Amino acid sequence: xxLRTYKNFFKEALRNIFRNxxxxxxxxxxxxxxxxxxxxxxxxxxxxxxxxxGLESKVEISVFLDKDIGSNQARAVxxxxxxxxxxxxxxxISKEEGLAxxxxxxxxxxxxxxxYEGNNNPLPDKLIxxxxxxxxxxxxxxxxxxxxxVDKVNYSQEVVDSISRIVQTTRLVGLLLMLMLIIIAxxxxxxxxxxxxxxxxxxxxxxxYIGATDSYIRWPYIIEGFTLGIFAAFFAGALVIxxxxxxxxxxxxxxxxxxxxxxxxxxxxxxxxxxxxxxxxLVGCGVGxxxxxxxxxxxxxx
Amino acid sequence: xxxxxxVSKVYENGTKALSNVNFTINSxxxxxxxxxxxxxxxxxxxxxxxxxxxxxxxIIVNGRDITKLKKKEIPYYRRNLGVVFQDFRLLPDKTxxxxxxxxxxxxxxxxxxxxxxxxxxxxxxxxxxKAESYPHQLSGGEQQRATLARAIVNNPSILIADEPTGxxxxxxxxxxxxxxxxxxxxxxxxxxxxxxxxxxxxMKKRVITFKKGIVVRDEEKGGYANEASNI
Numbered sequence: 448x449x450l451r452t453y454k455n456f457f458k459e460a461l462r463n464i465f466r467n468x469x470x471x472x473x474x475x476x477x478x479x480x481x482x483x484x485x486x487x488x489x490x491x492x493x494x495x496x497x498x499x500x501g502l503e504s505k506v507e508i509s510v511f512l513d514k515d516i517g518s519n520q521a522r523a524v525x526x527x528x529x530x531x532x533x534x535x536x537x538x539x540i541s542k543e544e545g546l547a548x549x550x551x552x553x554x555x556x557x558x559x560x561x562x563y564e565g566n567n568n569p570l571p572d573k574l575i576x577x578x579x580x581x582x583x584x585x586x587x588x589x590x591x592x593x594x595x596x597v598d599k600v601n602y603s604q605e606v607v608d609s610i611s612r613i614v615q616t617t618r619l620v621g622l623l624l625m626l627m628l629i630i631i632a633x634x635x636x637x638x639x640x641x642x643x644x645x646x647x648x649x650x651x652x653x654x655x656y657i658g659a660t661d662s663y664i665r666w667p668y669i670i671e672g673f674t675l676g677i678f679a680a681f682f683a684g685a686l687v688i689x690x691x692x693x694x695x696x697x698x699x700x701x702x703x704x705x706x707x708x709x710x711x712x713x714x715x716x717x718x719x720x721x722x723x724x725x726x727x728x729l730v731g732c733g734v735g736x737x738x739x740x741x742x743x744x745x746x747x748x749x
Numbered sequence: 750x751x752x753x754x755x756v757s758k759v760y761e762n763g764t765k766a767l768s769n770v771n772f773t774i775n776s777x778x779x780x781x782x783x784x785x786x787x788x789x790x791x792x793x794x795x796x797x798x799x800x801x802x803x804x805x806x807x808i809i810v811n812g813r814d815i816t817k818l819k820k821k822e823i824p825y826y827r828r829n830l831g832v833v834f835q836d837f838r839l840l841p842d843k844t845x846x847x848x849x850x851x852x853x854x855x856x857x858x859x860x861x862x863x864x865x866x867x868x869x870x871x872x873x874x875x876x877x878x879k880a881e882s883y884p885h886q887l888s889g890g891e892q893q894r895a896t897l898a899r900a901i902v903n904n905p906s907i908l909i910a911d912e913p914t915g916x917x918x919x920x921x922x923x924x925x926x927x928x929x930x931x932x933x934x935x936x937x938x939x940x941x942x943x944x945x946x947x948x949x950x951x952m953k954k955r956v957i958t959f960k961k962g963i964v965v966r967d968e969e970k971g972g973y974a975n976e977a978s979n980i
Contacts, residue, residue, distance in 0.1 A: 449857050466842050653838045656798070657899065658828035659855040660821075 453666070460670035463647075470643055471675060477639040478679035478735070479686070481632035482727050486687030488628040489723055490714075492621035497714040499614040503580050504535065506610060508587060509601040510574040514542075516596050521572045524596045528574065531590055533583025538575040545570040571598060581611040629726075633734045640672050640738035648746045661747045668739040676735030680727035687723060692716055750776055751797060751907065751938070756806035758792050758962075766792040767803070768962045774940065776906065779933045781949050782942040783973055784959030790942040793959070794911045797940065798832065799823050811906060828856055831900030831908040831937070835915035837892040839884040845871065845895045846880040852899045870898045874928055890921035894928065901932055908932055910941040914948060922948060946973035 464471045510528070512521055518541065525539055540548070546568055550557040563569060578584055584607050591600045644651075654664045698713055751774040758767040767789045774780050782790040795801045796808055799815050807814045811829060818826055839848050846867055853863045871877050874894040884892055893913060900908055910929060914922035926948055933939045943949065949956060949972060956971030957964055 451860065452854070452857055455854060463842070649838075650840055650842075653840055654851075654855070655824070656827065656832050656838065657852045657855065658824045658826075658830075660824040663824075663855055 448663075452663075456666040456670055459667040460674060463667060463671055464674060467643075467646075470646060474639045474643055474675050475679045475682070478632075478636045478676060478731055479683045481635040482679055482683035482731055483686055485625075485628040485632045485730065486683060486723055486727065488624050489726060490687065490691055490719060492625045493719050493722070494714050495617045495621040497712070497718075499617045501712070502610050503614050504577060506578040506581050506584060506607055507602065508576040508578060508584065508591070510576060510591055510597055511599040511601070512572040512574070513596050513598045514569075514571045516572070518572075520596060524594060525574065527594065528576065528591070531587060533579050533587060534576050535579050536577040538577075540573040540575065542568045542570045542572050545573055581607045581614070629730060632730055636676070636731065636734040637738040637741070640675075640735060641742040643671075644668060644739065644742040644746065651743065651746045655747070661744075664747060665740065665743045668743050669736050672735030672739035673732050674735075676731035676733070677728070680724075680731035683731070684724050684727050688716060688720060691719075750774065750809070750811065751940070752807075752809040753793070753796075754807040754809065756796065756803045756808060758789075758796065758801070759804045765962050767796075770806070770962075770964050772957055772964060772967060774938060776938055777933070777936055779930070779939045779952075779954045780941070781952070781954055781956045781971075782940065782959065783944060783946075783949055783956055785944065787961075788959035789962040790959050791911060792962075794909055794940070794942050797907075797909060798830065799826060828903060829905050829907060831897075831903075831905040833893070833896050833900050833908070833910040833913045835912035837884070837889075837896050837916075839892060839895055839899070841884055844881050844883055845876060845887070845898075848884070848895060849899045849902050852902050856903055858903075866902060867898075870902045871895075873931075874898045888921075889917050890924060893917065893921075893925050897925070897928055897932070901937065905937065907938045907940065910939065910943075912943055912945075913941065914943065914945050919947070923951075926952065944973075949973040 512524060516524075521539070521541070525537060528534065529537060543564075546560065546563060549570070550560050553559060576587065578587065584602065588600055588602070591597050651664055695713055695716065753770050753772050756767055756770045757765075759765050770789070770793070782793055784790050792801070796803055797810065797815075799818060802816055806816075808816055810826075813826075815826060839845075840851065843851060849867045849870060850863050853866065858866075868877065868880070871880055874897050876891060876894050876898060879887060879891060879895075882891075884895070887895065893916075896913075908929070913929070914925055917925060922945065929939055929941065930952070953970045953972075955969050956966065956973070958966040958968075958971075
């Protein structure tokens, strides 16, 4: 088709939107509502994921080195362990630091430890490894066990397992919610476009009588569905992100007053803006286009 | 040229609309298809428009058996036909000018040709002053003129009119008939399905009469026969 014809399609689509403005507005509101609910669920899912990620990084492995190794050797071991994947932090607690900590914990009974300083120190050097994900634990343990300077490895299998379970369940719930809402949004958008096309089925028939090809009839509808989708995605995005910002500032105030709210940090908006906008555009415009194709096809057959 | 060869049509619900119909319409002819409701004339029109397929037989239009057209070819085939209906079927959101121009846009005519051709056709049907009006602002007769303008703007070889005067008062109907006759004189084959007996009798054209799906009469300069009205 000629370039000018495509220009006509755009003109035609925009005129249709404007001429059927009640229908167009209703479509935008319907698509926007569907996207808004999807957005709320997305934010929920992203935050669940955020919390789950936070929990995952709570997995720790304590490593006790041989008592009789020197600090240089200890440093070499740390470097060796650092090379492995899945460790995002290593805290090194030397035997001296360990003793000082212990003393502090004992408080006024600290003098019980008098005389254990220096060469008499019974404590080994200790490493605390913070692990990115529970999945890494087994591999890291077996590596640790192969290092001769490592005397003992401590970690709680139960804690690791339960964190793993919670995280998995949370992710699954988030994912299911997201999928469900995406499907619901698609159904709503599809129906909206379908009604839009149905209300103009007479026009489609007339165009067919005067010899318009199917794609000629369909193009303006596709552009229209796309445009309605863009508008709806834009408004829904503004609404969701604006609403979430408001919630964040409220939560910030609350956190100032109640320590409980510090337990779960909400994800900052910047981290989601891209994903949400992209999802809205894809779902809004994608379904707008596909629904236009499907619903015009039905009337084109006649 | 339009040729029906042993054409039969049985609808899915079992209704026998046409039984073994044969006729030939030559280029430039003016032919009425008459008969009572359900006699088969509308089915014949739909078959020529390739809106439906016959159960049996061949329909040759301009040398091609249109029953063998691929789905993709149908729009291009229809561009050879101008169509006029009882209920006008103008696009309600477009002005008269836009409605007529649209028929040229779909064949991707040049902008310059559209700007020249549309006003000329509109003045030919006497609607030049209503170019910017919307269909709902027009009388029935004016709407039918606009439809005629749209039907002929691409110079089709055949004009098909299905009850074009059905919604019009007698005077307006005669105006429309004069227009259709003029279009015929320009060389366009005209096929008009109707049961307006006074029009058929006045025009003195070829009449093909349907009765219960069979062609019962085919007369040059015929009239609206009793067979058609007495059912």
